[in-house]
Amino acid sequence: MSTDEHVAPADDAADAGSAVDDVADRDTSARSAWSVLRPLVLRLHFYAGVLVAPFLLIAATTGLLYAGSYQAEKLVYGHELRVEAGDTKLPLSRQIDAARKAHPEGTISAVRPSPDDTATTRVMLSGVKGVAEGHTRAVFVDPYTAKVRGALEQYGSTGALPLRTWIDEFHRDLHLGQSGRLYSELAASWLWVITGGGLLLWFARRRNKRSAAETAAPATGRRRTLGLHGGLGVWVAAGLFFLSATGLTWSTYAGANVTDLRSAVNQSTPAVASGLTGEHAGHGAMPGMDMGGSGGGGHKATDVGYDAVLKAARAKGLGDPVEIVPPSGPSAAYTVSQIQRSWPEKQDAVAVAPATGEVTDTVRFADYPLLAKLSRWGIDLHTGILFGIVSQLALAALALSLILLIVWGYRMWWQRGRAGAFGRPLPRGAWRQVPGYVLAPLAVGAAVVGYYLPLLGIPLAAFLAVDIAAGRIAARRG
Secondary structure (H helix, E strand, O other): HHHHHHEEEEEEHHHHHHHHHHHHHHHHHHHHHHHHHHHHHHHHHHHHHHHHHHHHHHHOOOOOOOOHHHHHHHHHHHHHHHHOOOOOOOOOHHHHHHHHHHOOOOOOEEOOOOOOEEEEEEEEEOOOOOOOOOOEEEEOOOOOOOOOOEEEEEEOOOOHHHHHHHHHHHHHOOOHHHHHHHHHHHHHHHHHHHHHHHOOOOOOOOHHHHHHOOOOOOOHHHHHHHHHHHHHHHHHHHHEEEEHHHHHHHHOOOHHHHHHHHHHHOOOOOOOOOOOOOOOOOOOOOOOOOOOOOOOHHHHHOOOHHHHHHHHHHHHOOOOEEEEEEOOOOEEEEEEEEEEEOOOEOOOEEEOOOOOOOOEEOHHHHHHHHHHHHHEEEHHOOOOOOOOOOHHHHHHHHHHHHHHHHHHHHHHHHOOEEEOOOOOOOOOOOOHHOOHHHHHHHHHHHHHHHHHHHHHHHHHHHHHHHHHHHHHHHHHOO
């Protein structure tokens, strides 16, 4: 064997050793960086967990109720919602006339024809005395007999009836109006931060356990609670991130920023053009005028009526369920929109000229910009509509998991106390130990995120101010 052949294995061994050293150096560097950041992450997780968790607990509890509200609605309002299947459905105009005869109050704001063989038709009335602003009175009509089966207050694009409306508003704003929505936005703004911090702490703990070759001795006390809290948190983290992101999309302040961003990049949700021009303009019904099969009122000769409008929409491929909105003025068209938000989504829409029954504009869900589609899917999944009872069960499981995480988190705080010092806080000053080259970009990133998520940024600044002030007071006393 030549000398070269003897040298080669030594070189290989040196290269392997060098590679091992490089990996070790990188590992040591990562550990060193984490050892500096860990106290900061831990303290942020502690502050947010203690102070924001009550809002998260309310959101999770009310969200659990909302997850079950769809099935409860079907049971409570079964008489209004369902009928026995008949042979032939009556013309839509006759059903609307029956609804108006029983309930002449207000004006028709929309009509939802029976979407299947056992569903009633809904005629929605706006401007009804005693009905809350932004709500309508829904009159339920048997499509086979035109018999009115009842009338209930309705809210929102999903057609929520009183029970689900009450739960929805409880979850959204605690029945406190616009100011009450701040609680849910605060919860959504912090949920992803608390979840992300918890994940970092859990993975670091798992890594330390492996490197220390800990025994499999059964955990007890606070260590056991920590294991339950961390383990469940890892399993549901993706779902919690999703709830946070989708909850923010229609919140007051962060939601407005999301809408502005989508508009700036041309990703807004398109709307069908209901205004009429040229030969179609000026021939519709006046605002607030009810239209029956032939138009109604003094505009019978210039309005084709709901049946013809529905037929025109069907010809463009708009299958059930649909909602028909009458013209808002003499130069406006009917709009017919698909309202199915379960999978697959049906969100196509058309505008129909009242004088001719001609379709003047069409918008297809397939042509929506990507962010508009993602927003629609995200909201519908968040509200438990997209996959029906499957997503409702998943949301209920997520809500229960979040409740358990909060309870275990507070229990750990309790178990952490010593000599009667309930909830002994973590040592202060963690941020001062972070190197400037790491702290500076973190501060800039936090400022940018806080600007777009003000109910994250403002409390974060408050946490920091309180922490600094408390530290200075303690130092002076010392």
